[in-house]
Amino acid sequence: MSNFMKLIWNEQIKLYAKKATWVMFAVILVIAIGGGLITKFFGTESDFKEYGDNWQTELQAENEQLMAEMADDEFAGFTNEFIIAENNYHLENNIKPQPYDGWEYVLDNSFLTSVISLFTIIVAAGIISNEFKWGTIKLLLIRPISRTKILFSKYVSVLIFALTLLVFLLLSSWLVGALLFGLNGLNPMVVQDMMPGYAHNDVLGEIAKSYGFSIVTLVMMATFAFMISAIFRSSGMAIGLAIFLMMAGNTIVAFLSQYEWSKFILFANTNLEQYTNGMEPTIPGMSMTFSIIVLLVYFAIFIGAAWAAFTKRDVAGN
Amino acid sequence: MSKPAMQLVNLKKTIGNKPIIKGLDFEIRAGEVFGFLGPNGAGKTTTIRMMVGLIDITEGDVLIEGKSIKTDFKGAIQHVGAIVENPEMYPFLSGWKNLKQYARMVEGVTDERIKEVVSLVGLEKAIHEKAGRYSLGMRQRLGIAQALLHGPSILILDEPTNGLDPSGIREIRKYIRNLAEKENVAVIVSSHLLTEIELMCDRIGVIKNGELIAIEEVQTVEHEEALKEVYIEVEPMETAKVYLDSHLENGVGVGSKELSMSVKREEIPQILKNLMEQGISIYGVRVLQATLEDKFFDLIGENSIE
Numbered sequence: 279m280s281n282f283m284k285l286i287w288n289e290q291i292k293l294y295a296k297k298a299t300w301v302m303f304a305v306i307l308v309i310a311i312g313g314g315l316i317t318k319f320f321g322t323e324s325d326f327k328e329y330g331d332n333w334q335t336e337l338q339a340e341n342e343q344l345m346a347e348m349a350d351d352e353f354a355g356f357t358n359e360f361i362i363a364e365n366n367y368h369l370e371n372n373i374k375p376q377p378y379d380g381w382e383y384v385l386d387n388s389f390l391t392s393v394i395s396l397f398t399i400i401v402a403a404g405i406i407s408n409e410f411k412w413g414t415i416k417l418l419l420i421r422p423i424s425r426t427k428i429l430f431s432k433y434v435s436v437l438i439f440a441l442t443l444l445v446f447l448l449l450s451s452w453l454v455g456a457l458l459f460g461l462n463g464l465n466p467m468v469v470q471d472m473m474p475g476y477a478h479n480d481v482l483g484e485i486a487k488s489y490g491f492s493i494v495t496l497v498m499m500a501t502f503a504f505m506i507s508a509i510f511r512s513s514g515m516a517i518g519l520a521i522f523l524m525m526a527g528n529t530i531v532a533f534l535s536q537y538e539w540s541k542f543i544l545f546a547n548t549n550l551e552q553y554t555n556g557m558e559p560t561i562p563g564m565s566m567t568f569s570i571i572v573l574l575v576y577f578a579i580f581i582g583a584a585w586a587a588f589t590k591r592d593v594a595g596n
Numbered sequence: 597m598s599k600p601a602m603q604l605v606n607l608k609k610t611i612g613n614k615p616i617i618k619g620l621d622f623e624i625r626a627g628e629v630f631g632f633l634g635p636n637g638a639g640k641t642t643t644i645r646m647m648v649g650l651i652d653i654t655e656g657d658v659l660i661e662g663k664s665i666k667t668d669f670k671g672a673i674q675h676v677g678a679i680v681e682n683p684e685m686y687p688f689l690s691g692w693k694n695l696k697q698y699a700r701m702v703e704g705v706t707d708e709r710i711k712e713v714v715s716l717v718g719l720e721k722a723i724h725e726k727a728g729r730y731s732l733g734m735r736q737r738l739g740i741a742q743a744l745l746h747g748p749s750i751l752i753l754d755e756p757t758n759g760l761d762p763s764g765i766r767e768i769r770k771y772i773r774n775l776a777e778k779e780n781v782a783v784i785v786s787s788h789l790l791t792e793i794e795l796m797c798d799r800i801g802v803i804k805n806g807e808l809i810a811i812e813e814v815q816t817v818e819h820e821e822a823l824k825e826v827y828i829e830v831e832p833m834e835t836a837k838v839y840l841d842s843h844l845e846n847g848v849g850v851g852s853k854e855l856s857m858s859v860k861r862e863e864i865p866q867i868l869k870n871l872m873e874q875g876i877s878i879y880g881v882r883v884l885q886a887t888l889e890d891k892f893f894d895l896i897g898e899n900s901i902e
């Protein structure tokens with residue numbers, strides 16, 4: 279094993295020697311199972327319906343029944359309208375509806391990447407500051423290894439941890455989904471509500487897209503927490519700031535969107551999905567390229583600041 | 597005299613505007629145990645932090661096996677094993693796993709080597725327990741094991757006897773002597789207690805307020821030639837004083853009950869015999885062992901923290 283790999287190995291051992299890390303995996307598993315059970319037993323009935331060869335007739339009958347319900351009960355209108363619109367999309371495009379399955383469950387669980395972001399922030403915030411807290415930083419820095427290498431082994435370890443959580447989320451969602459709902463083949467097509475309109479796409483592509491876009495926020499916030507941890511050597515501060523900004527990010531952008539410079543705010547750019555599917559960007563004049571450049575600049579600043587703080591400063595006190 | 601394992605060259609550290617270390621110049625040779633002595637706040641830990649590159653050197657340099665810690669950090673630090681301040685460990689890992697962490701950070705430390713070091717510091721029984729449950733003494737041992745893993749030629753121990761019981765201190769002392777004598781390791785031991793390190797050191801450097809105020813060889817062999825303070829309780833004192841004044845070149849001092857004189861060890865029996873022949877009664881004789889402690893206490897004086 280190369281020197282750098284051994285450092286990463288060391289970091290992973292320290293990480294998994296702590297109970298808190300296992301709790302994070304347990305939380306994801308519990309949410310995946312719980313979410314599956316809730317969907318199974320409280321989900322919309324029509325989602326699970328299996329249609330026969332005459333599915334067109336079945337859909338039309340269903341629509342008529344829904345309309346009738348709406349005439350009787352004005353409160354039924356809200357959900358029923360959605361179902362009717364979706365049914366019409368199937369009819370117009372000649373797509374046979376398929377029952378909800380494990381793949382769709384994986385796709386629906388992509389919102390859990392925000393939980394992964396949270397956990398990754400916690401790990402990123404602690405990976406440097408804990409060494410200071412334990413006093414072990416002194417033993418780490420008196421080896422024939424440059425501080426730069428130690429810093430990056432820690433950063434890469436954080437990314438590996440995030441990736442591990444992500445794979446764990448995908449696998450557990452897929453397993454729970456497959457057990458509870460079954461699978462419609464290896465890579466079925468799914469109809470998605472694009473608000474407005476509907477789209478018909480293969481599920482693997484959609485999963486890759488929705489998890490992929492969420493990784494941007496994850497990496498940026500983890501890097502931010504890592505930087506704060508390297509500068510202030512305190513995990514509490516790093517966790518607090520990163521989580522606050524992650525939660526308040528969109529509000530901050532909305533609040534400042536009247537100003538021209540607000541498009542340079544990190545959070546105005548983390549959602550790259552805003553440029554897909556013909557959606558309007560948050561602030562006019564922004565583009566995918568613009569956002570990627572802004573993100574790269576922030577990333578470089580975060581890493582640069584962490585590096586400067588970690589390699590240049592005295593390790594004294596405590 | 598062997599070549600220096602470590603050299604401090606006009607070493608200075610200023611934090612803010614406050615000069616903490618004000619120009620240290622000394623060297624430590626291979627195979628010697630060097631005691632770094634000074635009262636609390638004298639700057640021992642600060643100096644050690646500079647020796648191992650944990651803090652920047654404001655001025656001057658530290659050369660380890662001829663390599664500058666400033667410009668050739670890896671080349672210099674690979675010869676060093678150290679404990680700085682307290683022996684801190686990952687509390688959630690076992691002693692063994694703690695050592696494995698450090699073993700992975702250098703080339704060529706095998707599991708056999710780790711076992712060897714563990715048995716050297718006598719930690720075999722507890723090595724698979726979590727380090728968080730270790731007593732201070734056990735952590736101190738694990739700290740030393742950690743510092744020795746890669747077979748360094750320079751060992752730096754900041755207050756290694758801190759928290760050890762007397763038998764623990766004796767063991768560490770024996771062990772440190774062994775390393776220096778058998779493996780030719782240069783050992784630097786800091787302490788604020790002279791009595792603790794005078795028994796294991798070959799030389800002692802005294803630091804106070806960031807300045808080196810003395811470097812002394814520790815005399816392990818009794819010198820026959822050295823003058824000793826001898827106190828004699830005699831009756832009648834006046835007669836004895838007159839007699840001794842005329843026979844000793846340094847003369848005698850008069851205390852309340854005793855006469856004091858500086859003489860060589862071999863002269864003592866003759867002096868006593870002569871006094872008795874003069875009809876003087878001798879009630880007691882004591883020879884003062886001038887310890888290093890007296891000497892250094894004079895040097896250090898009041899421990900005033902600037």
Ligand SMILES: Nc1ncnc2c1ncn2[C@@H]1O[C@H](COP(=O)(O)OP(=O)(O)OP(=O)(O)O)[C@@H](O)[C@H]1O
Pocket residue numbers: 594595611616634635636637638639640641642643787788901
């Ligand atoms: N980061 C710092 N900022 C300001 N002053 C400092 C800093 N670190 C150390 N000092 C000062 O430097 C002096 C030397 O401290 P140092 O820890 O080196 O002493 P020491 O000889 O190891 O003492 P002890 O026997 O108590 O361990 C002290 O007066 C301390 O107040």
Ligand SMILES: [Mg+2]
Pocket residue numbers: 640641642681754
């Ligand atoms: Mg100290």
